[in-house]
Amino acid sequence: MNKTQKSNPKKVINLFIYIGIGTSIFFMGKHIGNQPNTDISNSDREIVDVSGQVIDGTLPYGDTEKLKEALQKQVDKSMLAIKINSNPYFETSTSEGMLGIENPSNNNYSFQVEITLDESEETIYTSPMLKPGQYILTDKLSYPLNEGSYQATAVFYAYDDNGTNIGKVGAGLNIEIGN
Amino acid sequence: MSKKLLNTIIIGALIVPATLINATGLQENLMANNQSTVEITAIAEPTILDVQIPLTVQLNINPNQPYVSAFTTPTIDIINNTNAPVALSVVSMKAKSGSPIVSLQSKYSTNPDDNNSWANLSSKDSAKYISFGLKQKDGGINKWKDPSYSLSPLWLTDETSQTVEKIGDIKNKGQVQLEFMAHHGMAFNEAGTFKYDLMFKVGLSE
Numbered sequence: 047m048n049k050t051q052k053s054n055p056k057k058v059i060n061l062f063i064y065i066g067i068g069t070s071i072f073f074m075g076k077h078i079g080n081q082p083n084t085d086i087s088n089s090d091r092e093i094v095d096v097s098g099q100v101i102d103g104t105l106p107y108g109d110t111e112k113l114k115e116a117l118q119k120q121v122d123k124s125m126l127a128i129k130i131n132s133n134p135y136f137e138t139s140t141s142e143g144m145l146g147i148e149n150p151s152n153n154n155y156s157f158q159v160e161i162t163l164d165e166s167e168e169t170i171y172t173s174p175m176l177k178p179g180q181y182i183l184t185d186k187l188s189y190p191l192n193e194g195s196y197q198a199t200a201v202f203y204a205y206d207d208n209g210t211n212i213g214k215v216g217a218g219l220n221i222e223i224g225n
Numbered sequence: 226m227s228k229k230l231l232n233t234i235i236i237g238a239l240i241v242p243a244t245l246i247n248a249t250g251l252q253e254n255l256m257a258n259n260q261s262t263v264e265i266t267a268i269a270e271p272t273i274l275d276v277q278i279p280l281t282v283q284l285n286i287n288p289n290q291p292y293v294s295a296f297t298t299p300t301i302d303i304i305n306n307t308n309a310p311v312a313l314s315v316v317s318m319k320a321k322s323g324s325p326i327v328s329l330q331s332k333y334s335t336n337p338d339d340n341n342s343w344a345n346l347s348s349k350d351s352a353k354y355i356s357f358g359l360k361q362k363d364g365g366i367n368k369w370k371d372p373s374y375s376l377s378p379l380w381l382t383d384e385t386s387q388t389v390e391k392i393g394d395i396k397n398k399g400q401v402q403l404e405f406m407a408h409h410g411m412a413f414n415e416a417g418t419f420k421y422d423l424m425f426k427v428g429l430s431e
Contacts, residue, residue: 105289110287110290110294110297113285113287113297114297114299117283117284117285117297117298117299118299118300120281120283120299121279121281121282121283121299121300121301122279122302124279124280124281124282125277125278125279125280125302126277126278126279126280127275127276127277127306128274128275128276128277128278129273129274129275130273130274131271131272131273131274132271132272132273132274132428132429133271133272133429134271135271144271146271146273155280199426201424204280212280212281213279213280213281213423214280214422214424215276215278215280215424215425215426215427216316216424216425216426216427217274217276217426217427217428218312218426218427218428218429219428
């Protein structure tokens with residue numbers, strides 16, 4: 047009685063082997079079943095009657111000229127004219143200097159000008175928004191500077207009528223502060 | 226009587242020029258003593274930079290074209306209306322969210338036949354990396370300050386460097402026409418718009 051109840055290790059191993067072989071055969075069968083049908087004769091395939099928008103010729107991927115025209119229109123429309131004094135002079139850092147910023151009347155966009163020092167990246171001036179046909183002759187800097195010469199960049203931020211920023215253009219300036 | 230008259234004339238002829246000479250000398254002396262200097266002040270007004278530059282540029286990649294003609298660029302006109310030459314520079318391009326980041330062209334081989342080339346990038350890497358450069362338009366208007374100057378293709382640096390790279394000096398009242406170049410992948414799962422921040426910069430030519 048005891049002998050029959052005890053599990054025979056040999057039997058257990060065999061059982062696992064059988065399960066393993068069975069599983070392998072099952073998955074192999076499934077895998078083989080998933081293979082694409084390699085029979086290309088398809089002799090029994092009949093034409094299905096379907097109507098569609100069939101166009102003679104080749105796919106229209108190659109019309110580079112038309113594409114170029116469209117891209118050109120877009121870039122030409124985005125041209126921005128800028129005018130600014132390249133060398134504004136301020137008697138002192140708190141006095142007005144001739145900035146000479148103009149938004150020419152032929153522009154499509156308004157712009158705001160921000161001047162930052164090249165070395166410290168400190169913003170020393172922000173202009174009000176200028177519509178096409180407006181200019182600023184003189185103004186004060188918003189940041190105190192000692193006497194000397196400073197390399198700076200004026201960035202023109204352009205906006206459309208909805209206030210969306212369209213892009214920017216930079217102008218290198220030499221700012222001079224007197225004593 | 227006639228002799229006396231003749232003598233008077235001769236003496237007069239001698240005295241009058243001498244007096245005139247003396248008078249001229251006197252005048253010179255007076256001028257030397259009262260020397261007045263006229264100061265001439267020439268005021269050089271600062272130059273107004275006057276330039277026209279495009280704000281946005283749309284470029285197109287058509288992966289269904291051969292690699293060499295897959296990239297389409299419009300012509301970029303830079304017009305210098307200033308009465309002086311201006312230096313034109315470009316500040317590195319930076320990708321906006323969702324666009325492939327601007328990388329060095331040397332990141333991958335530029336020979337499309339190489340396995341490790343831009344043209345052989347996977348769809349994952351095509352959406353991740355791109356490289357841009359600028360060149361002057363073949364047969365376009367190129368009014369550089371130095372007529373012998375020709376812009377060699379200028380490949381932009383990695384977008385993280387944000388360096389200012391000089392393109393060239395445009396002559397006064399001159400114009401140049403540029404075009405973009407690109408190295409890019411050819412495997413795109415969907416049509417999309419990639420956006421980049423780009424800033425051209427002008428300044429007086431040094």
